[in-house]
Amino acid sequence: MIVKSIKVKSALSKSGLRELDYSLNPYLGCVYSCPYCYAPNFTPNKEASENWGKVVIIKENLLEVLMKEVKIYKKGVVGISTITDAYQPIEALRKLTRESLKVLLKNGFRVSIQTKSPLVLRDIDVLLEYKDRVDVGFTVTSLNNRLEPNAPPARARLRALKKLSDEGLETWIFLGPIIQGINDMEIEDIIREISNIKVRVIFDNFHYYKGLKFKEGSTWWWVSLKNRILENCKRYDIECHEESEDWIYEKRKYYKTF
Ligand code: SF4
Structure with missing residues (x-):
């Protein structure tokens, strides 16, 4: 892997995701290189x-820039890891994610972390100090890393x-992307595996982006799978939503109250 550094003019960017106000990505590029990743399309x-x-x-001057921005930007929800995994191995050395969390949380922002790496546990002290303004999600698509051979093992994430x-x-767990004929047969096993964890599940099928080698599944397949996912979640008493559902708007309204 080649590691380089750049200086940036901004740390927080306005998020295009409905449930987030800003996104923060301390690194560009991602060593996990998942074959379904569409982040290269959004990496500037x-x-x-x-x-x-x-x-x-x-982003070597990220903290310096972030410290200025948190003083002038309206408070909001910051998504960590929107176009790269902020806990990929370089973070163990550079700690830009850890230090960014401290700056954001101390200054009244809320953070929503999504990762595939158990390295996030290193920062549990910071997360617990501000636990009313933090949520952490892990992406899990397969119990045997069928789709993410370079990422940390799924069982370590769980x-x-x-x-x-x-x-x-x-x-929360992001159960996706679910790809017809590739990992859809494992989804019920994953739900059973997490039945002992108090966690919310968000699931989604695969959406095609230019250059990716997978195809979107058919409508009948998705409707049938979606019903099975919901039935399984109900069986284990797990809160479960398809990503596009209205709960995201509800979550946003809740976040807007601080
Ligand atoms: S961990 Fe996320 S950003 Fe990194 S390659 Fe996989 S999907 Fe892309």
């Missing part, structure tokens, strides 16, 4: 986007998730 650095999985770029949840943090 050619070197990182064209060499996905091989180049990671560190152990980390259980620890965070047992400590009283709001946790």
